[in-house]
Amino acid sequence: MNQSIKKALLTVTALLSITAYAQKNDAIINTEQVQQGIARGAIVWDVRDEKSFLEGHIPGAINIGDAGNTLRDPNKEDYIATDKIQKIFNDAGLDINRDLIVYGTRGNPYAYFGLYTINYFGGKQAQVYHDGFDGWKSAGLPIQKERQTSAPVSVTLVPQAQLVVSNAEMLKLAQSKSVQILDVRTPDEYSGKDIRAIRGGHIPNSVNIPFEDNWQDPATAIKLGKKQVADNSGMTLKSDADLKKLYANLDPDKETVVYCQSGVRAAETAVVLKNLGFKKVKVYDSAWLGWGNNLKAPVADETFLNVGALNAKLSAMQNKINQLEEALKAKSN
Numbered sequence: 001m002n003q004s005i006k007k008a009l010l011t012v013t014a015l016l017s018i019t020a021y022a023q024k025n026d027a028i029i030n031t032e033q034v035q036q037g038i039a040r041g042a043i044v045w046d047v048r049d050e051k052s053f054l055e056g057h058i059p060g061a062i063n064i065g066d067a068g069n070t071l072r073d074p075n076k077e078d079y080i081a082t083d084k085i086q087k088i089f090n091d092a093g094l095d096i097n098r099d100l101i102v103y104g105t106r107g108n109p110y111a112y113f114g115l116y117t118i119n120y121f122g123g124k125q126a127q128v129y130h131d132g133f134d135g136w137k138s139a140g141l142p143i144q145k146e147r148q149t150s151a152p153v154s155v156t157l158v159p160q161a162q163l164v165v166s167n168a169e170m171l172k173l174a175q176s177k178s179v180q181i182l183d184v185r186t187p188d189e190y191s192g193k194d195i196r197a198i199r200g201g202h203i204p205n206s207v208n209i210p211f212e213d214n215w216q217d218p219a220t221a222i223k224l225g226k227k228q229v230a231d232n233s234g235m236t237l238k239s240d241a242d243l244k245k246l247y248a249n250l251d252p253d254k255e256t257v258v259y260c261q262s263g264v265r266a267a268e269t270a271v272v273l274k275n276l277g278f279k280k281v282k283v284y285d286s287a288w289l290g291w292g293n294n295l296k297a298p299v300a301d302e303t304f305l306n307v308g309a310l311n312a313k314l315s316a317m318q319n320k321i322n323q324l325e326e327a328l329k330a331k332s333n
Contacts, residue, residue, distance in 0.1 A: 027115065027271050028237065029127045031139050034058070034101055037127070042099035043150075047114040048133070058103065058136055059144040064092050068110050068264060071117060077262035077289055085121070086157045093150030096123035096157070103129035103136075107215055107235030112268035116283065120164065121157035128271060130237045165257050165284040171297060173257055174203055180250055181206035182258045184269045185288065189261070192303035196261055197292030200303040203259070211265040213246055214238060214272050243276055252278040259284035259291075 029037070038044065038060070046057050047067035057063065064070050070088065073080055089096065096118050104111040111128050118126040129135070137143065165173065173179045183190050183206040190208040192200035202208065212218040217234030224232060238246065250256065256278055258266040263285040273281045284290075291297050 026275065027127055028130050028275050029101070031129075031131065031135050031141070033127075034103075034129050034136070035141075037099060037101050040099065042101050043093070043095060045094060045100060045102045045114055046133070047102060047104045047108075047110050052133075054145060054147065056137070056143045056145055057133065059142055060148055061103075061144075062092050062094055062150055063147070064088055064094070066110075067104075067114050067117070072262075078286065079117075082121070082157055082159060085117075086155070089157070090153050090155060093153055095153045095155055096121055096126070097155060098125065100126040101129055102126060103132040106131045106134040106232050107220075107237070108132060109211060109264045109268040112271050113264045115271060116263075116267040120160055122160060134232060163282060165282050167286050167290045167294065167297075170203075170257070170259075170284050170286075170291065173255075174205065174298070179255045179257060182250070182256060182269065182273075183208045184211040184258060184260050184265050186210055189288070190301075192299075192301040195303055195305045197289055198295070198305055199292045199299055200305070201292070201299040201301040203291060204298050204300045206259075206300075207250070209246065209269070211260065211269045214243065214269060237272075240276065243272060247273065247276065247278075250278070252276065255280045255282070257282050257284050259287045261288045263287050 026033075034044075038058075044058050044061040046053050046061040046063045048057075048063070049066040049069075050063060053061075053063040071079060071085055079085065088094075094100075100118055100123060102111050102114040102118070104114075107130065111130070111132060115126050115128040131138075174181065181203055183202050185202075185208070186194060187208060187210065188194035189196060189200070190202045190206075192202075194200065210218065212221065214237060215235045216238055217223075220229065220232055220234030223229040223234070237243075250273075252273075256273060258270045258273070258281065260266040263283055266283045266285075266287060270281050270283050292299065
């Protein structure tokens with residue numbers, strides 16, 4: 001073989017290798033890449049609730065129920081004890097040291113929360129399928145309804161503290177000009193109009209870019225609720241070019257801390273930023289629940305929750321429910 005041909009072959013081989021590596025390390029993948037992952041033996045984790053899972057899922061997928069409810073404390077919305085999560089994962093055969101593909105419904109941030117969870121506990125080969133089960137169905141691919149049992153595993157989960165920001169660290173970072181803080185909640189939450197802790201408002205100097213802005217049509221969820229659209233195709237991820245425009249005012253070389261209400265929406269935007277080349281992205285996991293409930297933490301556009309007024313509204317609502325139940329009972333008799 002002459003030297004020019006040999007050199008050309010080596011160049012092609014190197015390019016193919018680089019391409020394969022890039023695809024493998026792309027955190028957000030498409031339908032074709034999911035098929036390729038399944039073909040190479042990747043574990044598929046469906047983060048949806050059990051009812052949705054049993055109505056149809058990607059063949060061979062593992063399900064532990066609604067990931068957000070199963071893995072988190074219902075009040076604090078923080079992770080339950082690591083040993084409990086470890087048992088859940090091991091019993092289900094969810095080996096975080098293997099190739100893993102996480103999915104839910106299209107655009108659902110809980111799929112990204114699943115990816116974040118795997119990375120937080122030490123996994124390094126996980127990817128997220130943004131279009132999820134909706135993308136799989138629309139591609140006309142096989143669907144399974146029965147639960148497939150996977151062999152249990154024995155893997156030790158080790159929290160990676162360097163991937164998250166604690167409450168104490170956030171208090172320091174909020175005063176640092178070298179860190180950019182991204183609030184991915186709704187504009188009403190950011191402004192303090194929608195109060196979801198003791199206080200409403202936002203962390204001073206944070207920038208508000210709602211996580212829905214990552215979608216081709218950020219208003220899709222609202223439109224679905226009003227029956228203005230027939231499906232959730234608008235939740236498809238924007239192109240890289242459009243996402244770069246969306247985050248053009250952020251510096252990809254600066255440390256970036258992303259937060260929301262409890263860390264779930266932030267997980268989606270954090271993965272998007274990493275995919276765009278942002279070098280140091282962390283999630284403030286305690287998020288607004290941790291910040292807004294800490295009266296020592298400074299808040300911009302600060303508002304307070306009127307507990308008395310809220311209780312009065314809840315009481316009035318309960319009375320109406322009781323009246324309706326009585327009316328229905330009387331009607332049935």
